[in-house]
Amino acid sequence: xxxxxxxxxxxxxxxxxxxxxxxxxxxxxxxxxxxxxxxxxxxxxxxxxxxxxxxxxxxxxxxxxxxxxxxxxxxxxxxxxxxxxxxxxxxxxxxxxxxxxxxxxxxxxxxxxxxxxxxxxxxxxxxxxxxxxxxxxxxxxxxxxxxxxxxxxxxxxxxxxxxxxxxxxxxxxxxxxxxxxxxxxxxxxxxxxxxxxxxxxxxxxxxxxxxxxxxxxxxxxxxxxxxxxxxxxxxxxxxxxxxxxxxxxxxxxxxxxxxxxxxxxxxxxxxxxxxxxxxxxxxxxxxxxxxxxxxxxxxxxxxxxxxxxxxxxxxxxxxxxxxxxxxxxxxxxxxxx
Ligand code: PHE
Numbered sequence: 073x074x075x076x077x078x079x080x081x082x083x084x085x086x087x088x089x090x091x092x093x094x095x096x097x098x099x100x101x102x103x104x105x106x107x108x109x110x111x112x113x114x115x116x117x118x119x120x121x122x123x124x125x126x127x128x129x130x131x132x133x134x135x136x137x138x139x140x141x142x143x144x145x146x147x148x149x150x151x152x153x154x155x156x157x158x159x160x161x162x163x164x165x166x167x168x169x170x171x172x173x174x175x176x177x178x179x180x181x182x183x184x185x186x187x188x189x190x191x192x193x194x195x196x197x198x199x200x201x202x203x204x205x206x207x208x209x210x211x212x213x214x215x216x217x218x219x220x221x222x223x224x225x226x227x228x229x230x231x232x233x234x235x236x237x238x239x240x241x242x243x244x245x246x247x248x249x250x251x252x253x254x255x256x257x258x259x260x261x262x263x264x265x266x267x268x269x270x271x272x273x274x275x276x277x278x279x280x281x282x283x284x285x286x287x288x289x290x291x292x293x294x295x296x297x298x299x300x301x302x303x304x305x306x307x308x309x310x311x312x313x314x315x316x317x318x319x320x321x322x323x324x325x326x327x328x329x330x331x332x333x334x335x336x337x338x339x340x341x342x343x344x345x346x347x348x349x350x351x352x353x354x355x356x357x358x359x360x361x362x363x364x365x366x367x368x369x370x371x372x373x374x375x376x377x378x379x380x381x382x383x384x385x386x387x388x389x390x391x392x393x394x395x396x397x398x399x400x401x402x403x404x405x406x407x408x409x
Contacts, residue, residue, distance in 0.1 A: 076117065076124065076132050080121040083113040084139040091146045097154060104147050114140050125400055179400055181279055184386040185262045188281045191305040192260045195298060197283065197368035198199050200259040202245035204266070208235040210244035214365040215322040228268035230276070241379055242282035244360075249284065250366035255373045256287040260381070272394045279382035280380060284358070286368065286375030292325070292357055295376035299355065303331050307389060312338065314349060323356025350388055353380040 079179055087107040094100045096191040107114045118136040121129055178186075189199060194213040202210075212236065217224050230238045235362065245261035270276055296315060311334075311336040331352050333344035340346040355378035360370035390409065399403050 074132070076121065076128075077135055080114070080117055080132070080135050083107060083117060084143060087114070087143040087213060088146055089141070094150055095154075097151075098149055100147065100154070105190060107143055108140060108357065116142060127358060139279060154341070161362055177409075179406065180390065181284070181382060181385055183283060183409065185279055185382045186387065188302075188306060188380060188382060188385060189260050189262055191302050192281075192298075195301060197258045197260045197285075199247045200245055200261045201263060202239070202242070202248050202261060204264055205232060205305070206237060206239035206244050208237065209373070211237055211239050211241075214247040215361055215363065217244055217321045218363045221321065230266050230268055238337070240264075240267050241265050242280040243377070243379060245282050246284045246322070246377055247362070250362070250368060255368060255375075256285075257375070258285045258333070272396070272403045273384070273387075274318050275399055276397045276400070278395070281380045281382055283355075283378040283380070284375065285377075286358060286373050288356075288373055290329075290374045290376055292376065295327075295357070296379070298376075299329055299353075299378065303352075307331060307334060307383070313352075316357075318354060318356070320354060320356055321360050323354075323361055324359040326356035329353045329355050329378070331388075335391075350387070352385065353378050369370065385389050 075234070077403075087103065088117040090103040090106070091100070094103055104112075106143040109115065110289055114136065118133070118140065121132050121136060124132055157265050188205075193199070211229075212221075212224060213219070229240050232238060242263050242265055244260045245263070248259070249257060249259050259282075261284075264277055265280050265281075266277055268276065284359055285298070291318065294314070300313055303313050305402065312332040314330050314332075316330065318326045318328040320326045330349035332338040333341060333348055333350050335341050335347065338348040338349050344350050355376065358377050363370045363373070386398065387395065
């Protein structure tokens with residue numbers, strides 16, 4: 073073997089040995105410079121080949137290139153197998169800002185219930201509450217649903233005992249309030265209600281705000297006036313309402329109350345099914361039969377009552393199409409309010 077080929081071979085062997093023993097970035101870099109740098113051993117050897125007799129140059133040139141490639145490859149492999157910073161424990165940067173605990177907020181249904189109550193508080197109503205587990209007497213009997221009356225079927229009741237049930241509406245609070253107070257009575261009663269019902273607009277648990285006003289000389293005009301003021305306050309100023317004849321055992325006459333469609337303003341669209349109106353609540357003049365249960369004199373007082381579907385009101389106000397969104401607890405939905 074010629075002298076220069078031997079030198080190339082020696083340099084390569086030394087380089088590979090040094091790389092095999094290198095255990096950190098600094099040593100690897102030193103080895104690279106020592107053999108492959110501009111003044112490195114292999115670089116100098118390759119440069120010196122020009123002075124060889126022409127016949128020896130090709131073989132020596134190939135040997136030098138092969139040696140450089142082999143050392144460069146070994147250097148790259150050694151770099152790759154150094155213990156990486158990424159695999160160690162993450163460095164703790166104590167100067168980074170801390171992660172703030174997430175802040176919750178009121179649920180959209182609770183907020184809507186408060187907003188509704190506020191509208192009536194401004195009109196002089198006070199708040200009354202009643203139990204969610206209710207007796208047959210308050211939920212039906214004293215509200216003029218006699219036993220076996222077909223009107224009981226209007227509401228699919230969830231029973232928890234013989235004469236004990238989950239209230240199907242907040243109307244029992246009417247009776248409880250009148251039992252405890254002499255007229256005048258002006259109350260709203262917010263709360264949870266339950267029915268065996270489950271689709272895109274009905275949930276087995278939902279919320280209502282009941283309203284009751286019993287005083288001297290109350291007429292249906294008062295009912296319409298109060299609800300007109302409510303619609304303007306809760307939805308937007310000037311929101312029109314309309315009363316449609318309806319039936320409830322505890323009101324006479326009874327009226328379903330619609331508001332002008334919040335989307336199209338009454339011109340007709342998909343939301344209002346081209347009618348221009350959206351159903352919002354049930355209402356009516358307190359049926360005098362109720363006064364018999366609570367000891368009021370129907371010749372002295374009269375009153376109106378209404379029951380607002382809170383979930384429905386929230387869906388209309390915020391354009392929510394599926395009632396399940398309200399009760400699934402999906403934070404991506406709830407954070408929007
Ligand atoms: N309780 C009725 C319902 O849940 C609503 C209502 C309340 C109707 C008060 C008239 C008066 O459907």
